Amino acid sequence: MSEEIRIEGFTRDDFPNARVTRGSANVTLHSIQPYKEAERIASRLNPGIEWYFVAGFGMGYIVETLLKNPSAQILVFEPLTEIIDHAKSSRDLTKLLSDKRLHIIGDVDEIVPFLESRDIREVNYYLHRPYSLLFPEIFTGMEGILTSYLSKRQINKNTLKRFRMVWLRNMIKNLRYYYALPGINHLRHPFAGKPALIVGAGPSLAKNIEAIAESADRMAIIATDTALPMLGAYGIVPDFTVSADPQDKNTLYLLYSGNPATTLVIDAAGSFLTFSKFRPARTFLYDSFFPIYRELSPLWGEKGDLKSGGSVSTTAFDLARFLKCSPIIFAGQDLAFSGKKTHFHGNVLEDFLFHRIDRLHTYDNYHSRTLIFSDRIMIDGYAGGKVPTDRKFLTFLEWFKREIAATGVPVVNATEGGAFIPGAEHIPFAEVRAKYLASPIDKTSTVEYTAPENPVYPEYFLDVAAECARLIPLAQAAYSASLRAADDFRWKRDISGNFKPMNDFDRAVLTALKAGNAVSRFIELAMQESIERIMDSSSNSKEISGDIIDGWKGLYGDALLSLRKVRHLLSKAEALSSS
Template sequence: MRELRASRSLLFESLFSMQLDEQNMTVRVEASKAGMPTLYLSRGEAAGLFHSRYQPLVEAERWAAAHTDKNAKNLAFFGFGLGYQIRALREAIGADKGIIVLEPSWEVFDTALGAVDLRDLLKDENLHLIIGGTARQLARQMGALAGQKMFEMDWLEWPAFRRFYGNEYLEEFSKELSRSMRDARLDQNTVLYFQREWPRNILYNLPAILKNPGINALQNKFNKKPAIIVSAGPSLSKNVEMLHEIKDKAVILCVDTAYRVLQTKGIQPDLIFSLDGSELNYRHFTGVRPEGIPLVMVPNVHHKIIEEYGQRVFSANIFDMLVSEVVKQIEPKGLLSVSGSVATLAFSTACRMGCDPVIFIGQDLAYPGGQAYSKGTMFETMTKTVENGFMMRHVEGIDGMPVLTDAQLDSFRVWFEVQIEEYEAGRTFVDATEGGAKIHGTEIMTLREAVDRYCTESFDIQGVIEKVSERRSDDLNPSIMALRTMSRTLYQIRRLAKLALIKNQELRELYKLRRLRAGKVAFISAMLDRIEEHIKRLNGEKWLDAPMQHLLLVVTRGRLAQAPENETDHAKAMRVTENAKLLYQGMVQTAEELKDHVEVALRRLETETIQGEKLR
């Protein structure tokens, strides 16, 4: 379990926030004839062994040998089991290729942790584990992972999985994955656009994250109490005034785009939510004062928002590789399922707090009448039409009539439906937007009807939030030391990348002579190999990967990465060294930028720590 927390902090947090008593499934370990454990599963009408009763290791090795594609870049399949087939596949294809394993059952994964030694798999940097969820949820996670990593994959099948889950499960997964991959392609543009901005936001926001509580502090604090999520859709103007009479009778959760509207109306929400890392998102707060209202945020939210208004924050999803070593030194902040809309952050927080019912207003997810945002927001004049929008479409509205939306808004609608599907048996979701797209799984009613039915009794909202939002007094010296180590490592990477630039240019000059000095070329090439290997070791936490995402695509898939037909050896050498120059220049620039951001985080954290010690 210690290795799980050290190597897979995201899985560690998820495992301990899950209930492992999956009522329709029995999981137990049995001894195989060969002596090592095998796994017994019973799910519905299917029951039996997931691995061989006789030789589980031999079975796994034969499967891996039969299904290994040497040309595949990444391989994906369902079923973690006890990990035998994963280890066999890794041995068959080598350490550099990606393996993605999807396991619907947390019970299976938890059982495997207790039954076999999984330390080698947990340390495998190219093994991606997606654990727990329905077919639709796993497909959404798979799509998000593929979009984030920007990779292609080939699918394999472990035979026993279909026996327990059936064709219907896999067909549902396949259908949802197609939709998710389409959405992921949209998200890739966002990742590439913000690839250099997000690392700065994460590091600049780090002091506030470390000094304040996480979303775990709000766990079940408003169990069975109503919550209203206030979004900035055009229909908000229909019923926003009614929030005056709801104060202290429902937890008011306001997305950042809608806060300007509420402040203008004299309505104070209980929590504000911010997700977007862009400068444009910061502008939602210009000219308004959140008046000490706690902010719920993710690490890559624009740093100016936290600097100016983030004295009291609840953070979530602190799993970026950039700060993984730093946050290992503190208690987990908590994980929330989110998509690209800030309303998804508010939704998951409401569910984490135990709120029931969860009521939506301003959640159009469409452009009724062509209007994009509510009156009173920064974008109140923005309009959309089929002609001027991107990937526009019509979907069913709350009244059964078609309403205009686009691919991105529609992906958020699907996200809400997937999440609601998981909760619907024990929780009520109400769409009181009074306009926009229909969110299946919600009860549609006016806000007046929702208030009269659900928001009738006052309860102490502010007192509860005040108590759990107090700043933490944790010892932050281990985190400070981790940041100092990070700064030194980035300095070394920058120095080595500069040296690689020099040696690559020397190699290029040799190639220009056309009469090659083979010994000299071999010497410099070997030196570059050693430098790259050293950089790879120093970049073990993948700090440079996300900020360099666009450049890596250029280097691996761009013009200089493609060999023209009938290319001469000399032309190839010039092309390869020119491509390498781009890579090394990118490493120098990225390492330098990240080091500067780390130094800012260090100064802020050390200053706050010193001030805190003086106050004590």
């Protein structure tokens, strides 16, 4: 820290304290009653959450008070070791600092790795206010770091929960393509050391789309699938288009673009509609992180890995690194609500909205609602000042920050709007052209891949189908029993005679899970919500009520539906493989 920092200790009413001066900021670390202050702070935090993150150690009063909770684990971020040294010289902190539940770090970049290393999923957060006045450049963004980390964990959890059946469906339906199509590992290209442009679908893309068209032969253009329609409208054919979302709606971007001359790079668990309906010049797979896919991938061989930070733009960025491009340039990467919009004008979703707007439901109102419902957060903007974003965008921004720091080539943000991306050079696209895009580049590439003549339908899927066939009658019996139980309860009859079929199914599922093999993991994924509810009900001794019985109906009905769906998908895939 370049500015001089002065620490002046003093004692009042037998409580050691300190005044700290940095530049024009002069603060006292604690009130005249530091323990009462600490108790008040502790009372506002949730003692049921194990981990506490305290931004600013001060004299240690707050940490000492929080450690009275025997289940507490505390992470302290303290950027100034001199403050801790002063506290140690003023108070006896031997016991406090030797407590194994206390962890102190002094580097902002250590926060997320620490949280990840201990798989911390929720945390109490307290920012000691004097620190935000002393070090605003550090502590203003502290909540954003935590928000991003926790949001990412929640996003990952919700993503798996939301898309598990979509991934299972796609993987089963895409099976034949795993053998037929090459992976990015099989691509031979001339792009190493050449500039790459990552084109996102942010609203600022409209600012430089024409300049991109004029310079298209001077860089490798890597587009997100969401940006493809606008590029097509300007006659731009990306060298690569990345598709990472498993949902069928993403196929619309590709089909809508009228731009099949591009090379598609797609997650192996991407939408089966994209595989079957979109016909690009070439298609390359990259390996899905989906656990079942990873277990089976030795059958068809590795396709190549790309990282993902939850957004297709993060995967496109990693593709540029995979190709060893330099520099890597961003356009349309707002990561914020530029002009109160989420995407560029002319996006497929925007066209969909135009069919739904009227005097009462306007286009502007839609974007306003997006801002309201997205838990708006103000962050540093591309051109200075603050811009609104949300937790999802903030998660992507933190991912880029970490990955850019670990990238050994220049990264340039030429978005000309949206968020400031730490670690990137921020210059307009016109300057990018002058500085990095001197002349046309060779884009000739080849593929080294031979598809197997007789692809194998995995025995694994036959085993899963057999397990589904065993569990479906039990699930049907349990569901029927839950319906009878609901009827008996409504008419105040004894419901105990309905318990056996439900218990039989619960035991069968839990027994299948205990096997711990690949088949059990597939069943666990297909029935994730049902299994969670079975586990919860087995440890729940609540008095039976109408709501609980309705829960049984939902549990066994969902389980039956999931098992039937998986069996149906497997039977269709087997028929295709044998035809």
